[in-house]
Amino acid sequence: xxxxxxxxxxxxxxxxxxxxxxxxxxxxxxxxxxxxxxxxxxxxxxxxxxxxxxxxxxxxxxxxxxxxxxxxxxxxxxxxxxxxxxxxxxxxxxxxxxxxxxxxxxxxxxxxxxxxxxxxxxxxxxxxxxxxxxxxxxxxxxxxxxxxxxxxxxxxxxxxxxxxxxxxxxxxxxxxxxxxxxxxxxxxxxxxxxxxxxxxxxxxxxxxxxxxxxxxxxxxxxxxxxxxxxxxxxxxxxxxxxxxxxxxxxxxxxxxxxxxxxxxxxxxxxxxxxxxxxxxxxxxxxxxxxxxxxxxxxxxxxxxxxxxxxxxxxxxxxxxxxxxxxxxxxxxxxxxxxxxxxxxxxxxxxxxxxxxxxxxxxxxxxxxxxx
Amino acid sequence: xxxxxxxxxxxxxxxxxxxxxxxxxxxxxxxxxxxxxxxxxxxxxxxxxxxxxxxxxxxxxxxxxxxxxxxxxxxxxxxxxxxxxxxxxxxxxxxxxxxxxxxxxxxxxxx
Numbered sequence: 030x031x032x033x034x035x036x037x038x039x040x041x042x043x044x045x046x047x048x049x050x051x052x053x054x055x056x057x058x059x060x061x062x063x064x065x066x067x068x069x070x071x072x073x074x075x076x077x078x079x080x081x082x083x084x085x086x087x088x089x090x091x092x093x094x095x096x097x098x099x100x101x102x103x104x105x106x107x108x109x110x111x112x113x114x115x116x117x118x119x120x121x122x123x124x125x126x127x128x129x130x131x132x133x134x135x136x137x138x139x140x141x142x143x144x145x146x147x148x149x150x151x152x153x154x155x156x157x158x159x160x161x162x163x164x165x166x167x168x169x170x171x172x173x174x175x176x177x178x179x180x181x182x183x184x185x186x187x188x189x190x191x192x193x194x195x196x197x198x199x200x201x202x203x204x205x206x207x208x209x210x211x212x213x214x215x216x217x218x219x220x221x222x223x224x225x226x227x228x229x230x231x232x233x234x235x236x237x238x239x240x241x242x243x244x245x246x247x248x249x250x251x252x253x254x255x256x257x258x259x260x261x262x263x264x265x266x267x268x269x270x271x272x273x274x275x276x277x278x279x280x281x282x283x284x285x286x287x288x289x290x291x292x293x294x295x296x297x298x299x300x301x302x303x304x305x306x307x308x309x310x311x312x313x314x315x316x317x318x319x320x321x322x323x324x325x326x327x328x329x330x331x332x333x334x335x336x337x338x339x340x341x342x343x344x345x346x347x348x349x350x351x352x353x354x355x356x357x358x359x360x361x362x363x364x365x366x367x368x369x370x371x372x373x374x375x376x377x378x379x380x381x382x383x384x385x386x387x388x389x390x391x392x393x394x395x396x397x398x399x400x
Numbered sequence: 401x402x403x404x405x406x407x408x409x410x411x412x413x414x415x416x417x418x419x420x421x422x423x424x425x426x427x428x429x430x431x432x433x434x435x436x437x438x439x440x441x442x443x444x445x446x447x448x449x450x451x452x453x454x455x456x457x458x459x460x461x462x463x464x465x466x467x468x469x470x471x472x473x474x475x476x477x478x479x480x481x482x483x484x485x486x487x488x489x490x491x492x493x494x495x496x497x498x499x500x501x502x503x504x505x506x507x508x509x510x511x
Binding site: 045047048075123124237238306311315 | 409410414418459465470475476477478479481482484492500
């Protein structure tokens with residue numbers, strides 16, 4: 030079996046494990062698909078941010094109450110917020126080098142972060158130490174007796190080597206770059222904010238919480254780490270737009286949707302408002318990918334632009350209902366979401382009217398993939 | 401064919417479940433026996449034990465992030481495909497799993 034094969038004519042790529050691989054293939058595989066590693070890091074760090082963020086937000090009750098418990102609550106939340114960065118690095122390395130990468134990734138990302146290179150330094154650390162561990166483990170296979178020693182030695186050695194490299198070589202320039210970016214991004218005026226909103230809207234509006242939108246998420250977290258809350262505000266304004274817009278379109282122009290799609294819209298709109306995550310749009314997208322994606326893209330551009338232009342900020346990364354409590358401006362938030370959803374709904378309805386769906390049967394009760 | 405399906409996505413709320421359900425439906429319709437594990441998010445309830453994975457013929461993984469607990473698949477034929485591709489080409493993905501099964505079953509018979 031080949032290592033990687035692309036099916037002719039469409040974009041399916043398969044990979045195979047537990048097959049014989051040449052050294053060249055092994056190396057190639059280690060360095061391939063860096064975005065998988067980035068996404069793994071994000072996936073594992075999310076609970077730390079969400080839990081730390083919500084608990085910290087709860088502790089803000091200390092503004093109206095003097096009880097000492099609230100500062101305890103704040104310090105609990107702080108732990109989550111402190112450690113999401115080393116965990117980020119740990120699981121980038123895990124994605125590259127499996128379990129052997131976790132501790133090296135954690136330690137090296139922690140070193141990078143505490144020495145000023147922040148999120149970007151942690152990202153670099155995770156990748157770097159992950160690659161070193163993976164290469165050493167997969168390319169050098171000693172005999173059975175020494176294998177145990179090697180398994181123990183590789184992560185320790187990698188952590189030390191990469192750790193020193195980070196301290197002496199990486200930290201200073203990355204810290205300078207980070208400070209420069211933070212300075213630029215903290216003082217954005219309305220126009221610059223609008224542009225940032227357009228970019229994040231474009232990233233977030235095309236794949237419903239998939240890999241491309243996760244790039245926007247990574248940018249958002251990098252900013253969040255340094256106290257830039259504008260990107261979080263923009264991201265939250267965008268997130269609800271596609272599902273809200275499609276659901277609204279299903280109510281406004283039901284004849285353009287199949288029976289099962291209408292049923293999904295009817296039953297899912299409470300979850301859309303409470304949960305607020307973009308993936309909820311997927312069942313309505315699956316049977317009409319092109320038109321839905323165009324509509325979603327346009328709506329997210331609008332919502333993102335407005336959020337950036339008006340400087341919408343969110344200091345706690347909470348989705349859905351919770352976000353309304355922490356958002357910097359409820360009217361602006363509402364404006365962005367409604368405007369974006371309106372554009373999405375209008376675009377979808379317009380597209381379906383001038384370019385009807387093939388084999389479309391409004392009474393079709395084919396099971397829509399539900400969440 | 402005894403199939404183990406693993407789906408793994410970033411937040412574990414949507415892509416994992418949808419893709420797993422669709423793959424299971426197609427494979428079951430073709431007469432295969434299927435066990436499914438959805439990773440991502442904080443789900444621990446449907447973790448498949450090692451014995452199930454080792455007794456499968458093919459392990460099919462649709463992923464967006466690294467797959468956890470890969471040690472369970474040691475020695476088994478594993479087919480991996482990105483989850484956003486899989487969702488749009490369910491039939492071809494099961495085709496590929498069947499193809500791999502045919503190849504490994506064939507070489508086992510020879511050996």
